[in-house]
Amino acid sequence: xxxxxxxxxxMPALVPLHCLRHAEPGPxxxxxxxxxxxxxxxxxxxxxxxxxxxxxxxxxxxxxxDAPATTLVPNLLDDPQAMLNLDGEEHxxxxxxxxxxxxxxxxxxxxxxxxxxxxxxLDGLEAAGSPADVVGAFSRxxxxxxxxxxxxxxxxxxxRLGRWSDHALSATAYTxxxxxxxxxxxxxxxxxxxxxxxxxxxxxxxxxxxEAADRTEGVTEAQLVSLVCGLVVAGHETTMTSLGNAxxxxxxxxxxGWARIGGSEADAAAAAEQLLRAVxxxxxxxxxxxxxxxxxxxxxxxxxxPAGSVVAADARTANHDPAVYPDGIPLFDPLDTPSLTFxxxxxxxxxxxxxxxxxxxxxxxxxxxxxxxRLVDAPDAxxxxxxxxxxxxxxxxxxx
Amino acid sequence: xxxxxxxxxxxxxxxxxxxxxxxGTGLCAAAAPADVLLGPDGRAVxxxxxxxxxxxxTEAAEMCPTEALTVHLAATGELxxxxx
Ligand code: HEM
Ligand code: HEM
Ligand code: SF4
Numbered sequence: 001x002x003x004x005x006x007x008x009x010x011m012p013a014l015v016p017l018h019c020l021r022h023a024e025p026g027p028x029x030x031x032x033x034x035x036x037x038x039x040x041x042x043x044x045x046x047x048x049x050x051x052x053x054x055x056x057x058x059x060x061x062x063x064x065x066d067a068p069a070t071t072l073v074p075n076l077l078d079d080p081q082a083m084l085n086l087d088g089e090e091h092x093x094x095x096x097x098x099x100x101x102x103x104x105x106x107x108x109x110x111x112x113x114x115x116x117x118x119x120x121x122l123d124g125l126e127a128a129g130s131p132a133d134v135v136g137a138f139s140r141x142x143x144x145x146x147x148x149x150x151x152x153x154x155x156x157x158x159x160r161l162g163r164w165s166d167h168a169l170s171a172t173a174y175t176x177x178x179x180x181x182x183x184x185x186x187x188x189x190x191x192x193x194x195x196x197x198x199x200x201x202x203x204x205x206x207x208x209x210x211e212a213a214d215r216t217e218g219v220t221e222a223q224l225v226s227l228v229c230g231l232v233v234a235g236h237e238t239t240m241t242s243l244g245n246a247x248x249x250x251x252x253x254x255x256x257g258w259a260r261i262g263g264s265e266a267d268a269a270a271a272a273e274q275l276l277r278a279v280x281x282x283x284x285x286x287x288x289x290x291x292x293x294x295x296x297x298x299x300x301x302x303x304x305x306p307a308g309s310v311v312a313a314d315a316r317t318a319n320h321d322p323a324v325y326p327d328g329i330p331l332f333d334p335l336d337t338p339s340l341t342f343x344x345x346x347x348x349x350x351x352x353x354x355x356x357x358x359x360x361x362x363x364x365x366x367x368x369x370x371x372x373x374r375l376v377d378a379p380d381a382x383x384x385x386x387x388x389x390x391x392x393x394x395x396x397x398x399x400x
Numbered sequence: 401x402x403x404x405x406x407x408x409x410x411x412x413x414x415x416x417x418x419x420x421x422x423x424g425t426g427l428c429a430a431a432a433p434a435d436v437l438l439g440p441d442g443r444a445v446x447x448x449x450x451x452x453x454x455x456x457x458t459e460a461a462e463m464c465p466t467e468a469l470t471v472h473l474a475a476t477g478e479l480x481x482x483x484x
Contacts, residue, residue, distance in 0.1 A: 052424070092427070095425075096431070103463070338421060338466070345426070348425050
């Protein structure tokens with residue numbers, strides 16, 4: 001997977017993500033992307049929400065020929081056929097072919113099954129004995145196991161999957177040629193999968209996607225393949241990262257909550273929601289938020305954003321907006337206002353309910369099985385896995 | 401069960417949007433443009449106080465990723481979509 005970059009000796013150690021300070025939300029302000037391109041950063045909760053739901057800010061024009069550079073190294077998320085990069089009706093058409101499988105009701109049907117995957121992994125952890133690495137044995141494996149089962153990929157070797165997602169989003173570790181080759185391989189895999197399930201459909205998500213897409217006029221084969229590939233990996237890094245960072249918090253500053261999370265699924269669900277809001281996925285080094293481009297002049301938060309500007313929806317700052325949320329992490333309080341962790345508007349995360357359920361069941365299962373779980377090393381000794389967008393513990397040695 | 405046409409609920413439905421839960425995906429408005437629109441604040445709003453049963457309206461409720469949009473019998477408040 002992505003290479004870890006241990007802090008150089010003369011650099012201060014990285015703090016856990018729940019310790020990062022957050023900027024004061026305010027009116028949109030001008031900053032620059034690592035490419036030097038100017039970017040308007042939107043930080044208030046209400047403004048971020050409005051920006052993401054406003055069709056005058058789109059994704060496709062970030063990739064038009066006149067667009068300023070937004071990434072130093074192009075990666076798979078820049079595929080113009082990816083659902084995230086389509087807008088308007090074309091986007092809705094594709095999104096509707098998958099949406100049904102990801103509503104809260106549909107996802108709830110997977111609950112017993114996700115619960116049993118959690119229990120299996122916990123059995124493995126327990127059998128390995130204390131101390132153990134909870135990342136390697138648990139938080140890294142869970143999202144892959146879940147999406148593999150959902151999509152009927154049980155035969156796929158996870159190493160290949162890891163290599164593909166690595167190449168797709170690695171900034172520096174590979175040459176452009178290597179990246180291209182891995183992506184072609186991944187694309188062929190996606191096409192094969194689509195062909196296979198079209199011929200011989202099963203109960204899995206890929207089969208139902210192919211069926212829905214084939215019934216929907218205007219969904220292209222390229223979009224379908226990109227979607228299938230996207231689903232294989234979209235939830236994997238993100239879910240692993242939130243689980244790993246949630247554990248760092250709950251086994252250090254948030255240790256008070258551990259017993260209650262193990263005691264009740266409802267409490268675990270509330271905690272998962274608060275942690276998703278309050279603990280960011282990464283350091284926002286590549287971009288200060290979710291990127292969009294203004295297709296016309298738009299006023300937002302009292303500031304006129306000129307047509308053609310690149311805009312970043314800084315969900316992380318908005319998730320700490322004092323106008324909406326109290327200070328700190330009130331672990332068991334319900335969120336009155338939905339957080340912006342999963343975005344908003346047309347691209348609101350497809351996998352939000354699946355991710356929530358995985359996090360909730362993982363935390364509950366772990367705390368119930370190991371009520372005395374503790375970190376072996378101090379939080380400032382954690383080695384971090386640093387991806388393009390995310391940061392999570394590379395290893396987390398725990399004892400019980 | 402669905403709020404399909406011809407089941408005696410014509411004109412007797414009420415569309416409700418929980419505007420706090422709504423995340424403004426627009427999926428409902430795309431499914432049932434005659435019944436729902438996205439307001440200027442990016443949240444869904446019912447177009448009319450009363451709605452007629454239709455497959456499109458049922459689909460709008462079934463699509464909503466946060467279950468913010470629900471369809472009820474106007475007379476009793478009974479939930480007719482989304483149902484399991
Ligand atoms: C904690 C875990 C997750 C987080 C924090 C997360 C976050 C997000 C965010 C912020 C977006 C919107 C991006 C934007 O507007 O620019 C998004 C979109 C998306 N996510 Fe997730 N996600 C997570 C898990 C998942 C899972 C498990 C899946 C799939 C099974 C998934 C699939 C998608 C897809 C397909 C989109 C694009 C939707 C569209 O363009 O219509 N995500 N996610
Ligand atoms: C439907 C297409 C996809 C969507 C919507 C999607 C969405 C996302 C989102 C929202 C994030 C977190 C971004 C953030 O924290 O701001 C993310 C991270 C990531 N995604 Fe995807 N993704 C998609 C496809 C893919 C594909 C095809 C791959 C790999 C082959 C991939 C691999 C990853 C990885 C590795 C990360 C973490 C990046 C890092 O920190 O290294 N994703 N994705
Ligand atoms: S589908 Fe649901 S979340 Fe999306 S706009 Fe309609 S009511 Fe809001």
